[in-house]
Amino acid sequence: MDRSDKPRVVLGVSGGIAAYKACELLRRLTESGHDVRVVPTGSALRFVGEPTWAALSGNPVTTGVWEDVHEVPHVRIGQEADLVVVAPATADTLARAAHGLADDLLTNTLLTARCPVVFAPAMHTEMWEHPATAENVATLRRRGAVVIEPAVGRLTGKDTGKGRLPDPGEIFEVCRRVLARGAAPGRDLAGRHVVISAGGTREPLDPVRFLGNRSSGRQGYALARTAVARGARVTLVAANTALPDPAGADVVPVGTAVQLREAVLKAAEDADAVVMAAAVADFRPAHYAQGKIKKREGQEPEPVALVRNPDVLAELSAARPRPGQVVVGFAAETDDVLANGRAKLARKGCDLLVVNEVGEDKTFGAEENEAVVLGADGSETPVPHGPKEALADTVWDAVVHLLNAG
Structure with missing residues (x-):
């Protein structure tokens, strides 16, 4: 691929x-076939020098508008870009x-860019939460612009809180998705x-065992x-996922179905849409053994009695804590698959139901998926076998349609 054919990205x-x-973000962008022009601020060069970026x-690599003036870089760089991403974006830059x-x-480039712009903020918690920063982000x-929510974790010095730069690999995924949507x-x-x-979800049986399922969380993370x-x-x-936190998402870790219900209902209070992609256990052990259940020679194990878990999807669909909320x-x-899906859609009362066939070697843990998106209005949208992100975009297309129609 010639440089002229590569997607042009400005990394501020x-x-x-x-x-x-x-x-690391620069490395991922260049190795995936992007032509990247790094535009640091003067302060940024005190942390990482110009030779590294070049x-x-x-x-x-230039920082001012007085270099290579005959090429008019303060206008041309932004005009020619397919994407501008600023990482890290300090409170001052925002x-x-x-x-x-x-x-x-950099600020000239941001003014002249007519392409998508992504900001990945990084600063101390107090700076991120300051009303001035909140208004600038809004x-x-x-x-x-896409302003990614910062991550929670260790900051400069001994401080910990929200304001950490998200994982560069996850910022890259956001950039890739923004570029992929193109004219959409x-x-x-x-x-x-x-x-x-x-x-x-995992339902504890004793301190070392649980009832669970094969879900990896990949589809939810793609969403x-x-x-x-x-x-x-x-x-x-x-x-119970083992995946890196998606850049820009506030991640709430849970273990059991009861914990998931509590977290989802709390978050849904001001949500425009709720997508229940988790595999929530239908049942849990009726009794939790305080000590490890022992295997005894010559004795069969006691049967495990089960009780129903709360039906979070049905509860959400019925409650709708926010008017016009879309539930998936x-x-x-x-x-x-389709017959059971239609029956479940009617039973749960949600707006959309994504139905897919699962099995030991299907869907769970895989990078790809195949499904049908069923609508309460009787619609059916087949999604052919492909990346889970493609299914995610189809789901959001349907959600946006419902939100705009409401």
Whole structure:
């Protein structure tokens, strides 16, 4: 692929300690076939030097508008970009972008860009929570930019809290999804809060054993990533997954069906849409053994009595804590897939039901999926075998249609 044929990405780097992590994002972008121009601020070069950015990108690096003036870089770089991503985006950079300041090459580029723009903030918790930053973020989102929610974790020094730069691999996934949508309505979930459940619940039998299922959480995480790329504020209720947190999602870890119910209902209070992609156990042991259940020679084990778990999907569908809220369920079936799916859709009372056939070698843990999205209005949307992100986008297309119709 010639350089002229590659998607052109501008990687803006602000002056924060997390600037070194942008090297990994740059590597992922270049190795996946993107032509990347790094535009750091002057402060960023105090953390990572110009030779590093030039060597990793294969492109010249400048910070001011007075270099290579004959090429008019302060206009041309933004005009020619297919995507601009700023990682890390400090509170100062967010403020300057929101107010249209243009005192260096990065802010000039942001003003001239007519492509999608992604900001990955990184700062101390107090700075992220300050009303000024909140207003600047809201302004940028209102204009169509994707501002990823920062991660929670260790910050500079001994501080811990929200404000950590998300994992560079997950920022790359957001960028990839934004680029992949191309001419499609990019940020059609902007201003919306969506709640997604993912993974599989585990119901303890004793301190070392549990009843569980094969769900990996990959489909729920694909739903979270695509929702972030489409501009949504995302709450991801994750049950027993081993996947990295999707950039921009507020992740709430849970273990059991009861814990998942509590977390989902709480998050759903102000949600525009709830997508129940988790495999929630229908039953749990009636009794929990305080000590490990022993195997005794010559004796058969005692039968395990089960009780029903709460039906979170049906409860959500009936309650609708927010007017106009869209509720989506998932149905994992092994036979009579569509018939069982239609019956479940009617029984649960949700707006959409994603039905797929599962088994030991199907769907669970796989990178791809195949499904049919059933609507309460009688519609059927088949999604052919392919990446789980493709199914996720089909689900969000249907959700956006319902939200706009309401």
